[in-house]
Amino acid sequence: METVQERNTGFAASIDVVVIAGVPGTGKTTVARRLAEALGYLHIDLTELALREKLYLEYDEERMSYVIDEERLVERVLSIVERHGKAVIDTHYPEILPPMLPRMVFVLRLHPMLLEERLRRRGWPWRKIKENIEAEILGVVTYNALERFGEDRVYEIDTTGRGVDEIVGEIMDVMRRGPGRQRIFVDWLSRLDMDVLSRYLD
Numbered sequence: 443m444e445t446v447q448e449r450n451t452g453f454a455a456s457i458d459v460v461v462i463a464g465v466p467g468t469g470k471t472t473v474a475r476r477l478a479e480a481l482g483y484l485h486i487d488l489t490e491l492a493l494r495e496k497l498y499l500e501y502d503e504e505r506m507s508y509v510i511d512e513e514r515l516v517e518r519v520l521s522i523v524e525r526h527g528k529a530v531i532d533t534h535y536p537e538i539l540p541p542m543l544p545r546m547v548f549v550l551r552l553h554p555m556l557l558e559e560r561l562r563r564r565g566w567p568w569r570k571i572k573e574n575i576e577a578e579i580l581g582v583v584t585y586n587a588l589e590r591f592g593e594d595r596v597y598e599i600d601t602t603g604r605g606v607d608e609i610v611g612e613i614m615d616v617m618r619r620g621p622g623r624q625r626i627f628v629d630w631l632s633r634l635d636m637d638v639l640s641r642y643l644d
Contacts, residue, residue: 448490458483458528459543460617463536463583464550465574467560469601469609473550476610484526486519488533506570512538537586546595546621549584550627551628553602554642575642579630594621600628 460483462474471487478485487508492498497515498508516538523529523543531539536547552560554575561571577583587596597616601609630637 455591456527457523457543458545459523460530460564460613461536461539461547461587462530462532462550462613463534463587464548464552465502465534465557465575465578465583467564468550468552469557469576469606470532470534470550472606473601473609474617475612476606478530480610480614481528481530483528484522485524485532486529486531488515488519488531488535488538491515491518505573506567510535510538514541521592534583535586536583537590537621539590541590544591544595547587547591548616549587549596549598550609551581551584551598551602551630552578554579554634555638556602556632565585572642579634579639579642581627581630593623596600598627 449504460477460481462470464470464475468530474487475485492510493508495518497511497518499511500509502508502509519531519539520543531544533539536544536549557575557578558571561574584596584598598610599612
């Protein structure tokens with residue numbers, strides 16, 4: 443049976459995929475939709491797709507989230523991409539995608555205190571809010587993306603205090619320049635006071 447990676451290798455030259463990643467609340471879906479509209483690409487929200495098509499294994503009561511069936515979800519994404527050719531994918535778990543699929547991966551970052559405000563407005567419990575802010579402070583999404591896709595294709599954008607059009611404009615500028623190693627990444631550990639960090643980190 444043909445593997446996901448074999449399928450990806452077979453059609454990679456004929457497609458163009460851009461990934462917008464980040465923890466929940468960083469604005470990735472809004473940015474991804476606007477970018478897809480500007481490029482004329484299809485927008486794919488991985489979480490929405492998984493829930494809509496029931497591509498999950500179970501619901502984790504403790505973490506208040508679905509456990510995604512990664513293999514089935516990736517197969518579905520690849521079938522969609524094969525059909526449409528050009529897509530903007532938004533997700534907080536970019537590492538499940540085949541390594542050669544995206545042209546570039548943009549990780550959106552957001553000041554943890556602003557992120558807390560956004561997640562509180564969603565009605566999330568403190569445990570789930572804290573878990574996602576910890577991930578933001580420690581740069582978990584970026585780390586996973588770098589491990590999966592390499593330094594030349596991963597680019598971070600600090601979205602704090604910036605509008606959607608400005609963020610999309612920066613993404614399109616970077617896309618025009620093409621892949622290349624980013625020298626500076628967001629480091630909340632060095633930028634935040636200890637009293638702020640202690641609120642979120644054990």
